[in-house]
Amino acid sequence: MCKNPFTSGQLQEFNRTGHLTIAQLFDASIIQSVLSDLTIWSKEVLATLRTEDQQWFLERGTPTGKLLRKLDNPVFHRESFRHLATHACLTPLIHQLLGSECHLFFSQVFMKPPEAGSPKPIHQDNFYFGPDNLDATLTVWVALDDATLTNGCLHYCNRHQSEVLPHFAPEGEPYNLQIAANHFDQQQLSPTPIASGGVSFHHGNTPHFSAANQSKVSRRAVAFHYLRNDATLINSGLDYDPAMRIDIG
Template identity: 30%
Template sequence: MTANPYETPQIDVHAPQDYPEGLYAATRTAELLPDLSAVDEAALRRFHETGYLAFEKAFDAQTIADAVAAIDDLTRGRNPEFNGIAFESAAGGVDLNELDELARAELVRKLMAFARFDARLDAVMRAPALMDLLRTLIGDEPTCFQEMALLKPPGGGREKPWHQDHAYFDYPAGTRIAGVWIALDEARLDNGCMHLVESTHKEIVPHFNRRDWQICDSHVMGRPTVAVPLPPGGALVFSGLLMHGTPTNFSEHRRWALQFHYTGQSTQKCDTETRLALFGSEGRDVEC
């Protein structure tokens, strides 16, 4: 069955907004391991202490080139079966069917649930070296439950405010969730690389609907933060509870990335009300 993501498109409900100066003023940049094979006992201890590991070259140049080409195909609508496209808020009120292929592609904010539509992206999601690492970190056979391509365009690609990923997922407290963020372009300080707060994977923080479903700015301001600039093929592997965010891309360079989330195949989900009882403390004893 042919899909048309332009008839009733998914539009980002959060328009770009200003945020406090210094919110992403990193204290330092992350130390990078050379590749996935460099994970030893010391690195595993570091992951459990800090909540993340960062790699300079998790994927080779050909794999990254193939992934970029796959995303380009999907954003331009070249697979008529794929409809997991979400557009920037600027696409609201625009008749996307009237735009040409390139103009539509420039309004895409992210792609979702794409691996079964493209073997090049499925190969990244299931990369053997990555799966080996995830088995160790999760303590179970890893299964991917979320696939996203995050496309932060130049000249204002919007911020993703500080948050914990687990706050978005209906899994009970204590569930081991691993996020994998893979740079397809160079991720830099000026185009929206990842920022994080070390060792915050041991706490659950209330989230609020402000510029997004997010942690209060005041909870992060003034804390030591780590920026994670990465070359293409570099990756960040992190706990689902690690506080992180990405600033607006004010540069002239796009920032494309893949992000996958994994948990153990034996993990059981919870209902949304249970999750929100943990994370969704709108108006409860916190000013934001």
């Protein structure tokens, strides 16, 4: 059974705050099948990861061995993630927020392993993506594990931002583009804990971050990034491969 469409109150909330979170969009069986597939895929990636890619995909300084930090383009590579990103319970909600003609252009799994998962600093997705229309991108973030205050749930700014602020990447961390600390204080952003199967939707301009995983349990999540078909990425902070586009119904 799918959830009802967003109410006009929820749509107003999204327009005011730049984000919306709903509990239990996906049931435990579909999340479990994604997690089983993720375990298989993670082993395959770790076994074949090139030295030059380790900086991007592995957590740093983990004494007990190699731990994956993230995996890119799960929707392109794995049927289980494609099923989730194009699920009939999800796509009507995406169309309500973004319009009817859109596609997925990028996806990423954030692994946040127990006691080792690193923080994702405050950023706006639109700095990474650089669309020609700032209202044309939407991120759908699916909690695969329960996301809590101690294992690194998302924190959101609660008012819509019309501009994209300058970002910088620290030395050796090109994947951690972030807003300078004098623009946003982490304390101003609200934590959004959510149980496995819950989903957060955010506008591409919404500042957000996740803290380090200080707990003994994983905080795995997948982010799906959608773009309206009448928009183009013209000024991206990182490279996105147009061949990995997935059309959604």
